[in-house]
Amino acid sequence: MTQHPETLALHAGWRRDPATGAVAVPIYQTSSFQFDSTEHAANLFALKELGNIYSRIMNPTLDALEQRLAALEGGAAALALASGQAASSYTVLNLARAGDNIVTSTDLYGGTWNLFANTLKDMGIEARFVDPSDPQGFARATDDRTRAYYAETLPNPKLIPFPIAEVAAIGRGFGIPLIMDNTAAPLLVRPFDHGAAVVMYSTTKYLGGHGTSIGGAVIDGGNFDWTAHPARQPALNTPDPSYHGAVWAEAAKPLGPIAYILKMRTTLLRDLGAAMSPFNAFLFLQGIETLPLRMREHSRNARAVADFLAKRTEVSRVIHPAHHTGMAAERSARYLPNGQGGLLGFEMAGGAPAGRAFIDALKLFYHVANIGDARSLAIHPASTTHSQLSEAEQKATGVTPGYVRLSIGLEHIDDILADLDQALRAAG
Numbered sequence: 231m232t233q234h235p236e237t238l239a240l241h242a243g244w245r246r247d248p249a250t251g252a253v254a255v256p257i258y259q260t261s262s263f264q265f266d267s268t269e270h271a272a273n274l275f276a277l278k279e280l281g282n283i284y285s286r287i288m289n290p291t292l293d294a295l296e297q298r299l300a301a302l303e304g305g306a307a308a309l310a311l312a313s314g315q316a317a318s319s320y321t322v323l324n325l326a327r328a329g330d331n332i333v334t335s336t337d338l339y340g341g342t343w344n345l346f347a348n349t350l351k352d353m354g355i356e357a358r359f360v361d362p363s364d365p366q367g368f369a370r371a372t373d374d375r376t377r378a379y380y381a382e383t384l385p386n387p388k389l390i391p392f393p394i395a396e397v398a399a400i401g402r403g404f405g406i407p408l409i410m411d412n413t414a415a416p417l418l419v420r421p422f423d424h425g426a427a428v429v430m431y432s433t434t435k436y437l438g439g440h441g442t443s444i445g446g447a448v449i450d451g452g453n454f455d456w457t458a459h460p461a462r463q464p465a466l467n468t469p470d471p472s473y474h475g476a477v478w479a480e481a482a483k484p485l486g487p488i489a490y491i492l493k494m495r496t497t498l499l500r501d502l503g504a505a506m507s508p509f510n511a512f513l514f515l516q517g518i519e520t521l522p523l524r525m526r527e528h529s530r531n532a533r534a535v536a537d538f539l540a541k542r543t544e545v546s547r548v549i550h551p552a553h554h555t556g557m558a559a560e561r562s563a564r565y566l567p568n569g570q571g572g573l574l575g576f577e578m579a580g581g582a583p584a585g586r587a588f589i590d591a592l593k594l595f596y597h598v599a600n601i602g603d604a605r606s607l608a609i610h611p612a613s614t615t616h617s618q619l620s621e622a623e624q625k626a627t628g629v630t631p632g633y634v635r636l637s638i639g640l641e642h643i644d645d646i647l648a649d650l651d652q653a654l655r656a657a658g
Protein backbone atom coordinates (compact mmCIF):
# COMPACT_ATOMS: atom_id res chain seq x y z
CA MET A 231 0.00 0.00 0.00
CA THR A 232 1.32 3.46 -0.78
CA GLN A 233 1.81 5.71 2.22
CA HIS A 234 -0.28 8.75 3.05
CA PRO A 235 0.69 12.29 1.96
CA GLU A 236 1.75 13.28 5.50
CA THR A 237 4.28 10.41 5.48
CA LEU A 238 5.44 10.82 1.87
CA ALA A 239 6.05 14.54 2.44
CA LEU A 240 8.66 13.61 5.04
CA HIS A 241 10.12 10.39 3.66
CA ALA A 242 9.62 9.84 -0.07
CA GLY A 243 12.80 9.81 -2.16
CA TRP A 244 15.32 10.00 0.66
CA ARG A 245 16.47 8.06 3.71
CA ARG A 246 19.98 9.30 4.53
CA ASP A 247 23.07 10.59 2.85
CA PRO A 248 25.04 7.51 1.68
CA ALA A 249 28.36 9.24 2.43
CA THR A 250 27.69 10.80 5.87
CA GLY A 251 24.40 9.40 7.18
CA ALA A 252 22.89 12.92 7.23
CA VAL A 253 19.11 12.72 7.68
CA ALA A 254 18.24 16.10 6.14
CA VAL A 255 18.81 16.17 2.37
CA PRO A 256 22.19 17.90 1.90
CA ILE A 257 22.61 20.81 -0.51
CA TYR A 258 24.86 19.22 -3.11
CA GLN A 259 26.22 22.54 -4.32
CA THR A 260 28.41 21.18 -7.10
CA SER A 261 28.35 21.74 -10.82
CA SER A 262 29.82 18.36 -11.78
CA PHE A 263 30.42 14.81 -10.59
CA GLN A 264 33.57 12.65 -10.77
CA PHE A 265 33.22 9.59 -13.04
CA ASP A 266 34.50 6.22 -11.77
CA SER A 267 36.13 5.36 -15.11
CA THR A 268 35.92 6.16 -18.81
CA GLU A 269 33.50 3.23 -19.17
CA HIS A 270 31.27 4.65 -16.39
CA ALA A 271 31.32 8.07 -18.07
CA ALA A 272 30.41 6.60 -21.47
CA ASN A 273 27.56 4.54 -19.97
CA LEU A 274 26.10 7.62 -18.25
CA PHE A 275 26.16 9.65 -21.44
CA ALA A 276 24.62 6.76 -23.42
CA LEU A 277 21.83 6.40 -20.80
CA LYS A 278 22.91 2.76 -20.30
CA GLU A 279 23.31 3.62 -16.64
CA LEU A 280 21.57 6.42 -14.72
CA GLY A 281 23.72 8.68 -12.60
CA ASN A 282 25.02 12.17 -12.01
CA ILE A 283 26.93 13.96 -14.75
CA TYR A 284 26.41 17.71 -14.45
CA SER A 285 24.00 19.78 -12.30
CA ARG A 286 22.29 21.47 -15.24
CA ILE A 287 20.71 18.07 -16.00
CA MET A 288 20.58 16.29 -12.63
CA ASN A 289 21.69 16.74 -9.03
CA PRO A 290 21.12 14.61 -5.88
CA THR A 291 19.33 17.40 -3.95
CA LEU A 292 16.98 17.90 -6.90
CA ASP A 293 16.61 14.14 -7.26
CA ALA A 294 15.22 13.85 -3.71
CA LEU A 295 12.79 16.71 -4.42
CA GLU A 296 11.75 15.14 -7.74
CA GLN A 297 11.12 11.73 -6.17
CA ARG A 298 9.12 13.32 -3.37
CA LEU A 299 6.95 15.29 -5.80
CA ALA A 300 6.34 12.23 -7.99
CA ALA A 301 5.31 10.19 -4.93
CA LEU A 302 2.97 12.87 -3.55
CA GLU A 303 1.33 13.33 -6.93
CA GLY A 304 1.02 9.60 -7.68
CA GLY A 305 3.16 9.99 -10.81
CA ALA A 306 6.08 8.05 -12.29
CA ALA A 307 8.87 10.66 -12.28
CA ALA A 308 9.40 14.42 -12.02
CA LEU A 309 11.71 17.17 -13.20
CA ALA A 310 12.48 20.26 -11.11
CA LEU A 311 13.00 23.52 -13.03
CA ALA A 312 14.01 27.12 -12.35
CA SER A 313 10.47 28.57 -12.28
CA GLY A 314 6.83 27.80 -12.94
CA GLN A 315 7.15 29.63 -16.24
CA ALA A 316 10.00 27.33 -17.28
CA ALA A 317 7.85 24.36 -16.29
CA SER A 318 4.81 25.43 -18.33
CA SER A 319 7.04 26.26 -21.35
CA TYR A 320 8.73 22.86 -21.22
CA THR A 321 5.45 20.93 -20.89
CA VAL A 322 4.39 22.25 -24.30
CA LEU A 323 7.79 22.42 -26.05
CA ASN A 324 8.33 18.75 -25.18
CA LEU A 325 5.54 17.80 -27.61
CA ALA A 326 4.78 20.68 -30.01
CA ARG A 327 6.93 22.03 -32.84
CA ALA A 328 6.45 24.93 -35.26
CA GLY A 329 3.20 24.33 -37.17
CA ASP A 330 1.63 22.38 -34.29
CA ASN A 331 -1.00 23.64 -31.85
CA ILE A 332 -2.28 23.10 -28.32
CA VAL A 333 -5.80 23.64 -27.01
CA THR A 334 -5.84 25.52 -23.71
CA SER A 335 -8.41 26.74 -21.22
CA THR A 336 -8.93 30.51 -21.28
CA ASP A 337 -8.75 30.56 -17.45
CA LEU A 338 -5.01 30.90 -17.00
CA TYR A 339 -2.44 32.77 -14.94
CA GLY A 340 -1.50 35.93 -16.90
CA GLY A 341 2.10 34.81 -17.38
CA THR A 342 0.95 31.56 -18.95
CA TRP A 343 -1.48 33.48 -21.16
CA ASN A 344 1.37 35.67 -22.43
CA LEU A 345 3.63 32.67 -22.98
CA PHE A 346 0.98 30.92 -25.07
CA ALA A 347 -0.50 33.93 -26.91
CA ASN A 348 2.80 35.63 -27.76
CA THR A 349 6.06 33.77 -27.16
CA LEU A 350 4.92 30.33 -28.34
CA LYS A 351 3.09 32.00 -31.23
CA ASP A 352 6.36 33.65 -32.29
CA MET A 353 7.90 30.18 -32.23
CA GLY A 354 5.19 28.90 -34.60
CA ILE A 355 3.12 27.04 -31.99
CA GLU A 356 -0.53 28.11 -31.91
CA ALA A 357 -2.52 28.14 -28.66
CA ARG A 358 -6.27 27.72 -29.22
CA PHE A 359 -8.12 29.19 -26.25
CA VAL A 360 -11.44 27.59 -25.26
CA ASP A 361 -13.93 28.34 -22.48
CA PRO A 362 -13.71 25.52 -19.89
CA SER A 363 -17.39 25.77 -19.01
CA ASP A 364 -18.00 23.46 -22.01
CA PRO A 365 -15.52 20.53 -22.08
CA GLN A 366 -16.58 19.70 -25.66
CA GLY A 367 -14.91 22.95 -26.75
CA PHE A 368 -11.61 21.06 -26.49
CA ALA A 369 -12.81 18.45 -29.01
CA ARG A 370 -14.11 21.12 -31.39
CA ALA A 371 -10.78 23.00 -31.39
CA THR A 372 -8.73 19.84 -32.05
CA ASP A 373 -7.19 19.04 -35.43
CA ASP A 374 -4.42 16.73 -36.70
CA ARG A 375 -1.69 19.05 -35.43
CA THR A 376 -3.03 19.31 -31.85
CA ARG A 377 -0.39 17.88 -29.51
CA ALA A 378 -1.67 18.70 -26.00
CA TYR A 379 -4.51 20.10 -23.90
CA TYR A 380 -3.62 22.53 -21.10
CA ALA A 381 -5.52 23.91 -18.09
CA GLU A 382 -5.28 25.03 -14.45
CA THR A 383 -6.96 22.99 -11.74
CA LEU A 384 -8.26 25.95 -9.73
CA PRO A 385 -7.73 29.11 -11.79
CA ASN A 386 -8.14 32.51 -10.21
CA PRO A 387 -10.00 34.84 -10.29
CA LYS A 388 -13.01 32.62 -11.06
CA LEU A 389 -11.90 29.73 -8.80
CA ILE A 390 -14.07 27.23 -10.69
CA PRO A 391 -12.41 23.79 -10.75
CA PHE A 392 -11.50 22.62 -14.26
CA PRO A 393 -13.40 19.53 -15.59
CA ILE A 394 -10.26 17.37 -15.55
CA ALA A 395 -11.92 13.97 -16.03
CA GLU A 396 -14.11 15.09 -18.93
CA VAL A 397 -11.34 16.81 -20.90
CA ALA A 398 -8.76 14.08 -20.13
CA ALA A 399 -11.19 11.50 -21.55
CA ILE A 400 -11.74 13.56 -24.71
CA GLY A 401 -7.96 13.88 -25.16
CA ARG A 402 -7.28 10.18 -24.66
CA GLY A 403 -9.67 9.41 -27.53
CA PHE A 404 -7.41 11.44 -29.83
CA GLY A 405 -4.07 10.43 -28.25
CA ILE A 406 -3.75 13.92 -26.72
CA PRO A 407 -2.44 14.29 -23.13
CA LEU A 408 -4.01 16.72 -20.66
CA ILE A 409 -1.40 18.88 -18.91
CA MET A 410 -2.66 20.34 -15.61
CA ASP A 411 -1.17 23.32 -13.76
CA ASN A 412 -1.95 22.24 -10.18
CA THR A 413 -0.20 25.20 -8.50
CA ALA A 414 -3.27 26.36 -6.55
CA ALA A 415 -4.41 22.95 -5.29
CA PRO A 416 -1.50 20.63 -4.35
CA LEU A 417 -2.73 17.52 -2.49
CA LEU A 418 -6.32 18.83 -2.59
CA VAL A 419 -6.59 17.58 -6.17
CA ARG A 420 -4.42 14.88 -7.72
CA PRO A 421 -5.03 15.37 -11.45
CA PHE A 422 -3.64 11.92 -12.35
CA ASP A 423 -6.51 10.35 -10.37
CA HIS A 424 -8.86 12.04 -12.87
CA GLY A 425 -6.98 11.03 -16.03
CA ALA A 426 -4.53 13.92 -16.59
CA ALA A 427 -1.19 12.79 -18.11
CA VAL A 428 1.16 15.55 -16.93
CA VAL A 429 1.10 17.87 -13.89
CA MET A 430 3.11 21.07 -13.54
CA TYR A 431 3.69 23.41 -10.61
CA SER A 432 4.99 26.79 -9.80
CA THR A 433 6.72 25.50 -6.63
CA THR A 434 7.13 29.19 -5.75
CA LYS A 435 3.64 29.05 -4.21
CA TYR A 436 2.24 26.42 -1.82
CA LEU A 437 4.97 23.79 -2.26
CA GLY A 438 7.59 26.20 -0.92
CA GLY A 439 5.09 27.92 1.32
CA HIS A 440 7.57 30.38 2.77
CA GLY A 441 7.74 32.83 -0.12
CA THR A 442 11.53 32.54 -0.35
CA SER A 443 12.24 30.95 -3.73
CA ILE A 444 11.19 30.78 -7.37
CA GLY A 445 10.89 27.27 -8.78
CA GLY A 446 8.87 24.92 -10.94
CA ALA A 447 8.30 21.23 -11.53
CA VAL A 448 6.81 18.86 -14.10
CA ILE A 449 5.51 15.42 -13.12
CA ASP A 450 4.94 12.59 -15.60
CA GLY A 451 1.89 10.52 -14.67
CA GLY A 452 3.32 7.45 -16.39
CA ASN A 453 -0.30 6.71 -17.27
CA PHE A 454 -0.41 7.78 -20.93
CA ASP A 455 0.31 5.50 -23.89
CA TRP A 456 2.39 7.70 -26.18
CA THR A 457 2.59 4.93 -28.79
CA ALA A 458 -1.18 4.39 -29.17
CA HIS A 459 -1.49 7.16 -31.79
CA PRO A 460 2.12 7.53 -33.04
CA ALA A 461 1.30 10.10 -35.74
CA ARG A 462 -0.25 12.32 -33.04
CA GLN A 463 2.97 12.47 -30.97
CA PRO A 464 5.92 12.62 -33.39
CA ALA A 465 8.21 14.13 -30.74
CA LEU A 466 8.16 10.84 -28.81
CA ASN A 467 7.71 8.41 -31.73
CA THR A 468 10.23 9.53 -34.35
CA PRO A 469 14.04 9.41 -34.16
CA ASP A 470 15.61 12.33 -32.28
CA PRO A 471 18.69 13.48 -34.21
CA SER A 472 20.01 15.21 -31.07
CA TYR A 473 20.37 11.82 -29.31
CA HIS A 474 21.70 9.44 -31.99
CA GLY A 475 18.22 8.89 -33.40
CA ALA A 476 16.66 7.77 -30.10
CA VAL A 477 12.90 7.21 -30.30
CA TRP A 478 11.95 8.32 -26.79
CA ALA A 479 8.84 6.14 -26.42
CA GLU A 480 11.07 3.10 -27.10
CA ALA A 481 14.29 4.29 -25.46
CA ALA A 482 12.56 4.91 -22.12
CA LYS A 483 10.95 1.47 -21.89
CA PRO A 484 13.68 -0.23 -19.80
CA LEU A 485 13.50 2.67 -17.32
CA GLY A 486 9.72 2.70 -16.83
CA PRO A 487 6.78 4.72 -18.17
CA ILE A 488 8.81 7.92 -18.17
CA ALA A 489 9.31 8.71 -21.89
CA TYR A 490 7.84 12.21 -21.59
CA ILE A 491 9.92 13.38 -18.63
CA LEU A 492 13.09 11.59 -19.81
CA LYS A 493 12.93 13.46 -23.11
CA MET A 494 12.34 16.75 -21.27
CA ARG A 495 15.41 16.23 -19.08
CA THR A 496 17.75 14.92 -21.78
CA THR A 497 16.83 17.40 -24.51
CA LEU A 498 14.99 20.55 -23.30
CA LEU A 499 16.81 20.92 -19.97
CA ARG A 500 20.10 20.07 -21.67
CA ASP A 501 19.53 22.65 -24.43
CA LEU A 502 17.52 25.45 -22.76
CA GLY A 503 19.02 25.00 -19.31
CA ALA A 504 16.37 26.32 -16.87
CA ALA A 505 17.81 24.30 -13.99
CA MET A 506 16.73 24.78 -10.36
CA SER A 507 19.59 25.53 -7.97
CA PRO A 508 20.33 22.90 -5.30
CA PHE A 509 19.81 25.55 -2.62
CA ASN A 510 16.28 26.29 -3.84
CA ALA A 511 15.56 22.55 -4.06
CA PHE A 512 16.59 22.27 -0.39
CA LEU A 513 14.18 25.09 0.54
CA PHE A 514 11.33 23.44 -1.37
CA LEU A 515 12.03 20.17 0.46
CA GLN A 516 11.68 22.06 3.77
CA GLY A 517 8.38 23.51 2.60
CA ILE A 518 6.96 20.22 1.38
CA GLU A 519 7.52 18.58 4.80
CA THR A 520 4.59 20.61 6.14
CA LEU A 521 2.50 20.85 2.94
CA PRO A 522 -0.30 18.48 4.09
CA LEU A 523 -0.69 20.43 7.35
CA ARG A 524 -0.55 23.78 5.61
CA MET A 525 -3.08 22.96 2.88
CA ARG A 526 -5.57 21.92 5.57
CA GLU A 527 -5.04 25.16 7.48
CA HIS A 528 -5.08 27.39 4.36
CA SER A 529 -8.39 25.77 3.36
CA ARG A 530 -9.89 26.15 6.84
CA ASN A 531 -8.90 29.81 7.18
CA ALA A 532 -10.01 30.75 3.65
CA ARG A 533 -13.39 29.09 4.17
CA ALA A 534 -13.87 31.07 7.39
CA VAL A 535 -12.92 34.30 5.58
CA ALA A 536 -15.36 33.56 2.73
CA ASP A 537 -18.19 32.95 5.19
CA PHE A 538 -17.29 36.16 7.08
CA LEU A 539 -17.18 38.31 3.92
CA ALA A 540 -20.49 36.91 2.66
CA LYS A 541 -22.20 38.57 5.64
CA ARG A 542 -20.68 42.03 5.13
CA THR A 543 -22.68 44.89 3.63
CA GLU A 544 -19.52 46.42 2.06
CA VAL A 545 -19.16 43.21 -0.03
CA SER A 546 -21.44 42.52 -2.99
CA ARG A 547 -20.12 39.06 -3.97
CA VAL A 548 -17.80 36.37 -2.64
CA ILE A 549 -15.91 34.11 -5.06
CA HIS A 550 -14.88 30.91 -3.27
CA PRO A 551 -15.46 27.26 -4.27
CA ALA A 552 -17.83 26.75 -1.31
CA HIS A 553 -19.92 29.78 -2.34
CA HIS A 554 -20.49 28.81 -5.98
CA THR A 555 -23.87 27.84 -7.42
CA GLY A 556 -24.94 25.66 -10.36
CA MET A 557 -22.27 24.00 -12.54
CA ALA A 558 -19.41 25.62 -10.60
CA ALA A 559 -20.79 24.27 -7.30
CA GLU A 560 -21.04 20.76 -8.80
CA ARG A 561 -17.43 20.92 -9.94
CA SER A 562 -16.31 22.15 -6.52
CA ALA A 563 -18.11 19.26 -4.83
CA ARG A 564 -16.58 16.74 -7.23
CA TYR A 565 -12.99 17.96 -7.35
CA LEU A 566 -12.49 19.63 -3.97
CA PRO A 567 -14.01 17.35 -1.31
CA ASN A 568 -10.79 17.57 0.74
CA GLY A 569 -10.65 21.35 1.08
CA GLN A 570 -10.99 24.30 -1.24
CA GLY A 571 -7.55 25.86 -0.92
CA GLY A 572 -6.40 29.24 0.31
CA LEU A 573 -7.58 31.54 -2.49
CA LEU A 574 -10.71 33.64 -2.64
CA GLY A 575 -12.01 36.78 -4.25
CA PHE A 576 -14.67 39.29 -3.42
CA GLU A 577 -16.23 42.38 -4.93
CA MET A 578 -16.48 45.63 -3.04
CA ALA A 579 -19.94 47.13 -3.47
CA GLY A 580 -18.23 50.50 -3.96
CA GLY A 581 -16.33 49.38 -7.11
CA ALA A 582 -12.74 50.24 -8.00
CA PRO A 583 -12.25 53.17 -5.53
CA ALA A 584 -13.46 50.97 -2.67
CA GLY A 585 -11.22 48.08 -3.84
CA ARG A 586 -8.15 50.34 -3.79
CA ALA A 587 -9.10 51.91 -0.46
CA PHE A 588 -9.55 48.45 1.08
CA ILE A 589 -6.05 47.36 -0.03
CA ASP A 590 -4.51 50.60 1.26
CA ALA A 591 -6.16 50.11 4.66
CA LEU A 592 -4.82 46.57 5.26
CA LYS A 593 -2.28 46.28 8.07
CA LEU A 594 -1.62 42.54 8.49
CA PHE A 595 -2.10 41.41 4.87
CA TYR A 596 0.76 42.03 2.47
CA HIS A 597 -0.03 43.79 -0.80
CA VAL A 598 1.92 41.63 -3.27
CA ALA A 599 1.57 39.88 -6.64
CA ASN A 600 1.93 36.39 -5.22
CA ILE A 601 -0.18 33.55 -3.85
CA GLY A 602 0.42 30.56 -1.60
CA ASP A 603 2.62 32.22 1.02
CA ALA A 604 2.31 31.33 4.72
CA ARG A 605 1.38 35.00 5.21
CA SER A 606 -1.95 36.44 4.07
CA LEU A 607 -1.72 38.40 0.81
CA ALA A 608 -4.06 40.74 -1.08
CA ILE A 609 -4.15 42.47 -4.45
CA HIS A 610 -6.56 44.60 -6.48
CA PRO A 611 -6.22 43.08 -9.99
CA ALA A 612 -8.02 45.88 -11.91
CA SER A 613 -5.32 48.40 -10.93
CA THR A 614 -2.34 45.98 -11.03
CA THR A 615 -2.09 42.53 -12.65
CA HIS A 616 -4.96 43.16 -15.10
CA SER A 617 -4.51 46.93 -15.59
CA GLN A 618 -3.25 46.51 -19.18
CA LEU A 619 -6.58 44.94 -20.22
CA SER A 620 -9.67 46.93 -21.21
CA GLU A 621 -12.63 46.82 -18.80
CA ALA A 622 -14.42 44.38 -21.17
CA GLU A 623 -11.35 42.12 -21.30
CA GLN A 624 -11.04 42.31 -17.52
CA LYS A 625 -14.68 41.21 -17.19
CA ALA A 626 -14.09 38.26 -19.54
CA THR A 627 -11.29 37.02 -17.29
CA GLY A 628 -13.54 37.42 -14.22
CA VAL A 629 -12.01 40.66 -12.92
CA THR A 630 -14.57 43.37 -12.13
CA PRO A 631 -13.50 46.90 -11.05
CA GLY A 632 -14.15 46.18 -7.36
CA TYR A 633 -12.64 42.67 -7.37
CA VAL A 634 -10.08 41.95 -4.62
CA ARG A 635 -8.03 38.72 -4.57
CA LEU A 636 -6.95 37.24 -1.25
CA SER A 637 -4.47 34.44 -0.59
CA ILE A 638 -5.24 33.44 2.97
CA GLY A 639 -2.27 32.49 5.12
CA LEU A 640 -1.65 30.61 8.33
CA GLU A 641 -2.09 33.41 10.88
CA HIS A 642 -4.71 32.94 13.62
CA ILE A 643 -8.13 33.33 12.03
CA ASP A 644 -9.19 35.97 14.58
CA ASP A 645 -6.26 38.20 13.56
CA ILE A 646 -7.03 37.71 9.85
CA LEU A 647 -10.69 38.63 10.36
CA ALA A 648 -9.78 41.64 12.54
CA ASP A 649 -7.60 43.07 9.77
CA LEU A 650 -10.29 42.49 7.13
CA ASP A 651 -12.90 44.04 9.39
CA GLN A 652 -10.95 47.26 9.97
CA ALA A 653 -10.04 47.56 6.25
CA LEU A 654 -13.67 47.04 5.17
CA ARG A 655 -14.80 49.73 7.62
CA ALA A 656 -12.15 52.12 6.34
CA ALA A 657 -13.05 51.50 2.66
CA GLY A 658 -16.75 50.69 2.81
Ligand code: PLP
Nearest residue numbers: 313314315339411413432434445
Ligand atom coordinates in the same frame (compact mmCIF):
# COMPACT_ATOMS: atom_id res chain seq x y z
N1 PLP B 1 1.06 29.00 -12.77
C1 PLP B 1 0.32 29.64 -11.84
C2 PLP B 1 -1.08 29.17 -11.55
C3 PLP B 1 0.85 30.75 -11.17
O1 PLP B 1 0.11 31.40 -10.25
C4 PLP B 1 2.17 31.18 -11.49
C5 PLP B 1 2.77 32.38 -10.82
O2 PLP B 1 2.09 33.22 -10.28
C6 PLP B 1 2.89 30.49 -12.46
C7 PLP B 1 2.31 29.40 -13.07
C8 PLP B 1 4.28 30.90 -12.84
O3 PLP B 1 5.19 30.50 -11.85
P1 PLP B 1 6.56 31.27 -11.51
O4 PLP B 1 6.20 32.64 -11.01
O5 PLP B 1 7.19 30.36 -10.45
O6 PLP B 1 7.38 31.30 -12.76
